[in-house]
Amino acid sequence: MSQNILFVADPLDTFKIYKDTTFSMMREAQRRGHRIAACLAQDLQWKSGGLVTANVQQITLTGNPKNWYRVDRVESTALKDFDAVLMRKDPPFDAEYIYATHLLEQSEREGAHVVNSPRALRDHPEKLAIMEFPQFVTPTLVTRSPQAVRDFHAEHGDIILKPLDGMGGMGIFRVKQDALNLGSIIETLNKGGAETIMVQRFVPQITEGDKRILIINGEPAPFVLARIPQGTEVRGNLAAGGKGVAQPLTARNREIAETIGRQLAPRGLLLIGLDVIGDAVTEINVTSPTCFQEITEQTGFDVPAMFIDALEAHLSAG
Template sequence: MNIAFLADPLSSFKIYKDSTFAMMREAARRGHAVYAFEQRDMVLEEGAVTAEVRRIHLTGEPDAWYRADAPEIVALSVFDAIIERKDPPFDMEYVYGTYLLELAERQGARVFNRPGAIRDHNEKLTIGQFSGYTSPTLVSSNPARLRAFHDKHGDVIFKPLDGMGGAGIFRVKADGMNLGSVIESLTDNGRHSIMAQKFIPAITQGDKRVLVIGGKPVPFTLARIPQGNEVRGNLAAGGLGVAMPITEREREIAEAIGPILAARGLLLVGLDVIGEYLTEVNVTSPTCFQEIADQTGFDVAAMFIDAVEQQVSKAN
């Protein structure tokens, strides 16, 4: 197969932990041709969506880890699969990219995850569709409603709806210290909606990343454990990643939600689970492949490329 990865600049990859690199490596190992391009390389002209792509060859070296052929401009529909792996922020430029990919789909491209499905599943708000698995949650821009939620639950996490890597997350305990400042800052004085969730004490055991591929959970999760006085387990915020076998509750959540999301075109999903509760549904570029593989021996990238191959075979 010819597989194209829409990703951030290859020069930014930290290949010892990058999940997109793990996907590329597995695809190349199987003999698939691997191509790469960035969102800015896509063009819509005279109704056709093309991109300037480069075929890349993995060298096995830790630094100069790839070499690239000369760029070529091709229709995205010529590829057997396009893997959407651009990291957030999920801003309007990202949205425009999903529109271009959606047009490419109409011209025959196969994109995983489907761009329309990515656009329709905000990584914070999607949990509202599965409220039976969530802790008490409020989404609002109204300071009075947010204050009332804190009054009711006492210990609350506040976070923006478009954040990533733990950015902008605040915990306000029962004493309400800095509550007004946090609400004013995150909502921009009531102009932007934010999320408030009842604090889950089980965060001390980790914010678990449950990967779901083709509707099926990976049998190991990565617990991202906060360090020191930090409340955030995100690896980008200094959390310690510890791979663990999936728990019964995590499997229950994944098996209930995974097939629904897969049917909507989300081949790869990263569920965030703290204790008994679903807290986020990550659909843009879920990670943790290599951490799980390194610590358990389970090859997540192989499971993912299996799923891509099955989808392509089914479409042919």
């Protein structure tokens, strides 16, 4: 049965459709006969006595890479009038993002089906969600204290420091045993104790890649994308120049993914992007996990089809 699906995403004209995961979801949904629409998080609004609405573009994908979508009409529509609302806005996970989840949660009370769950998005910030699974985590510190960071470095010698609200490898630093620039890096990230940061013991298996494991309705996809740092770069993120190499899911990584998936999927997280270096979980991405197209193109396993299958089943059950 044809469904009407709204994607809350970044501006369509910013999409790099050759690799964009939201685009691959749209393409698979349209291929199956579903209608697709798009809006920005800033288009969401609520007025007392009414419903959560958005100024929505009903679109058709053209198949032309240069002009890849056509706007059929633009209209203010209640979110509950869509069969599904997919929250696919990229971080930062800032106050405006949180406000958007509150509007989306209100739309749920009005009858909308939102994926991933707005409450689950708020409850699982991508860096901090790993705290629930300490058995899978490399030694990690979350703190505002510059001295605690220095003590952690003294204990572990080779560390990674990162902000809590970044994406694509933004703001990640490595400090080795010599502590070169540690003070300056702490000042940059920590802002004199004003901002909480994450510090982790360096995992040397990063040379084998930062593996993105996709978990769809609690079930890991059978292939991962190992994002391998290039040259002198310590970051494997594709946005930071990493090379993406698809690989079969290992038995240990499957065990980790199934454990996390079983626990998180029932909370309304239909799609999770697990980041694993070696056997250490470094992040649990829930806002807009990516790598669908890279895995599909390199392995032939259709990740967008797996996702839309799960979405259709979710809507049928709900």
